[in-house]
Structures are given as C-alpha cells and as structure tokens.
Amino acid sequence: MNVNILSKDVQSFIQANRHVSPASMALKKSPFAEVTSSELANQIAGFQKTEKKIPDWTSSEIALYYPDKLNLEQCSSSETGKFKASLILPQTSLADLTGGFGVDSYYFAQKAANVTHCEINPTLSAIVEHNFEVLQAANIQCRATDGIAFLTDCEETFDYIYIDPSRRIKDQKVFRLEDCEPNILAYQDLFFKKAKTVITKLAPLLDISAALNSMSAVRDVYIISVDNDCKELLFIQEQGYIGKTNIHAVRLYQGHQQEFIFDYTSEGLVEPSFSKPQHYLYEPDVAITKAGAFKSIATAYNLHKLHQNSHLYTSNELVKDFPGKIILIEETLPFSVFKKQSQGSKANVIAKNFPLKVDDIRKKLKIKDGGDRYLYFTTDSTNELIVVSGRRI
Numbered sequence: 001m002n003v004n005i006l007s008k009d010v011q012s013f014i015q016a017n018r019h020v021s022p023a024s025m026a027l028k029k030s031p032f033a034e035v036t037s038s039e040l041a042n043q044i045a046g047f048q049k050t051e052k053k054i055p056d057w058t059s060s061e062i063a064l065y066y067p068d069k070l071n072l073e074q075c076s077s078s079e080t081g082k083f084k085a086s087l088i089l090p091q092t093s094l095a096d097l098t099g100g101f102g103v104d105s106y107y108f109a110q111k112a113a114n115v116t117h118c119e120i121n122p123t124l125s126a127i128v129e130h131n132f133e134v135l136q137a138a139n140i141q142c143r144a145t146d147g148i149a150f151l152t153d154c155e156e157t158f159d160y161i162y163i164d165p166s167r168r169i170k171d172q173k174v175f176r177l178e179d180c181e182p183n184i185l186a187y188q189d190l191f192f193k194k195a196k197t198v199i200t201k202l203a204p205l206l207d208i209s210a211a212l213n214s215m216s217a218v219r220d221v222y223i224i225s226v227d228n229d230c231k232e233l234l235f236i237q238e239q240g241y242i243g244k245t246n247i248h249a250v251r252l253y254q255g256h257q258q259e260f261i262f263d264y265t266s267e268g269l270v271e272p273s274f275s276k277p278q279h280y281l282y283e284p285d286v287a288i289t290k291a292g293a294f295k296s297i298a299t300a301y302n303l304h305k306l307h308q309n310s311h312l313y314t315s316n317e318l319v320k321d322f323p324g325k326i327i328l329i330e331e332t333l334p335f336s337v338f339k340k341q342s343q344g345s346k347a348n349v350i351a352k353n354f355p356l357k358v359d360d361i362r363k364k365l366k367i368k369d370g371g372d373r374y375l376y377f378t379t380d381s382t383n384e385l386i387v388v389s390g391r392r393i
Helices: 008-016 021-027 037-053 069-073 078-085 103-109 122-135 147-153 184-194 208-214 264-269 286-291 296-300 358-365
Strands: 093-096 114-118 140-141 158-163 195-202 218-226 229-238 247-255 256-262 280-284 311-315 324-332 344-351 368-379 386-393
Touching: 008 037, 021 037, 037 069, 069 122, 078 103, 078 229, 078 247, 093 103, 093 147, 103 122, 103 140, 103 158, 103 184, 114 122, 114 147, 122 140, 147 184, 158 184, 184 195, 208 218, 208 229, 218 286, 229 286, 247 286, 256 264, 256 286, 256 296, 280 286, 324 368, 344 358, 358 368
Parallel strands: 093 114, 093 158, 114 140, 158 195, 218 247, 344 368
Antiparallel strands: 195 229, 218 229, 247 256, 280 311, 280 324, 324 386, 368 386
C-alpha cells in the first residue's frame, strides 16, 4: 500500500482523471515522483469499477484507496450488500470471516451494532481499514488474519457469522462446497459454537439440492438476481433448526425488489396445467429458474405451462406483478411455417426447450439482434416446435 496515493495532490489528480482510460494513463509519465503511472492507472480503474458496482462509495468527497482488480471483481455490489444487510436484526454483532474489499461488512455495519472484518491479506486489510475510516464506518473492527484462525482463537461469540468461501483455487474455478477455501463443511461445529446464525455466500452455479444434502440446519436459501443476472446464493443456517428449508427467489431490478418463496416439498407435489399460447407469454426471472420454482410459480400466478420442460407460461388475463418478462403475444406459428417467412427480420431471440441455440437460429434464419419484437422458439404441450412473436409489456 503506497500511502503517497492518499496525498491531497494525488487524490485531486485521480478525481480530475477518474474517467480517463486506465490503459492510456499507464503509458503516460506520472507527474508524481513517489507514485508510478501504473499505480495511478490502477486507482483510476478501481474508481471506474467501484462507480458502477458500489456507487455509494464514489462521491467526490470520498478518497478511497483501491486494491488490485481481482479484489474488486470478487466483491459484492451495493444492491446485494444492502439486501444481505436486510436479513440481520438491528444492533447485533457479526463476524465477516472472508472480508475482502469490505463491501458486505460495510452494509452489515449499517444495521449491526458491530462488525469484525477478517482479511488474511495484510495489504488488503490495511486498505480496507483506511477506507472504512474515510467512509466513517466506526463500528467495524479490521483484523489482518485468517477468519477461521480468528474464530478459533477468540473468546467472544457473535449473533451472526458471515462467510464467502473462495471458489477459485490455484486459478481454477470450483463449485462443490468441499472444494472451496475454506471448506465450510469442516467447520460447522466451530461456527455454531461461536454464533447462532451462519450466513454463507456461494457461487450462482452451485447445485442447491446437493448443498442442502451436505449442510444441516438450513432455514433459508436466497437466490439473488440483479437485472436478470443471477449474482449470489445465500444459505442461512440457524443453530438447532430442523424444519423445512424456505427457498427465496429474489429479483432486484431498477431499484425494485420482488421475492417469491416456496419449498421443494411443495414444488414436487404441484401439478400445473398446460395450454397452447394464449394472450400473454411469461418468462420467469433467472432467480426463479435457478431456484427451481418451475411448477410453483405457475400455480401461484394462475398460469399455464407451455410444456413440461419449456418453463414458459401463458394466460388470457394479464398478471402484472409476474416476476419476469411479460410478452403480449401477436402471433404463434409452427416453426416449419415461420422459417419460410422470417428471412432478414430483426428481433430479440430466445430459445427455450428448442433443438437449436440462439446463435444457430439467427444464422439459419438471418435474424438480426435488436428492436422491440421478441421471438420465442420453444416446444408446446403437444411437442410441436413453435415460434411465439410479441412485444414486451
């Protein structure tokens, strides 16, 4: 950590050049003897990344120190950080065992009485401690240590433990719980010795059912999407909990939030109805599909499925609060008919339960991307390949 970067002159320079290309800055001669051009470029790149991901931290009055690119790529966003903070009770205590750049600790601290931020990288821990001082987050204590070691040695207990195990080991991505670092399955007894509630953030590609088979006392699972992009899985374990696990599909979009709650037992018992496309077509948000609420969502909103495996839904009446895209259907054609008349058109193409991928469809039918028309290539309840055309509501 080069403390010279925090000088008034350097910070003024970074602010003045905060939207300059970092690559071009790296090629220029630095105007400062004790700060290199590559360090300036790294700070500018950090600002630009943070401005998009954590806009709360990038006002002109805040002089943060930005770490390496990887630390910023792996941190949470403002949206997901605020949502996680909503899951804890006010005036409680929390230990963040894998603190990183500190985004989650910061938002937890807006709700908790005190937060302990553990980060094994001493340089990153020093950066985060400085940033918390600038952000006036006085109720966060930074520990430059391994979180598991801290938890093992400390005498205090917490209301919550939060852990985000690394899914990248030796530059390779891993997706099984036992392959993550740390292996949370090996420390379950330690966690519940130190806290009543454990919040674990896991990779969006993780198999939820497999994780539930490996973990005990899971009260809730949250699947969080931001603008239809699945960002995080959160597993909430409560000491002694033996009830059913509630699955929450959480959709964050354009400043709004929708949440659909179900459980896998009920999902297995539901028998949805099927129909040809009616007046409206519904495509669930990615949080719904990742959660596996394929049948529950249909019965909850009184919709019909197009096919057992299509995961598209239809109705004659408009369901305005459906958590996903709503399409006003203008035409439904058999694929064999559509492909004879669609050459050279322009549309947003979606393929669900269809033998061709989107790129193959575009190439084969010469369909350009864009416009306000939506084309859904799918299979109906009679196993016929169809194309549903419409406009988004």
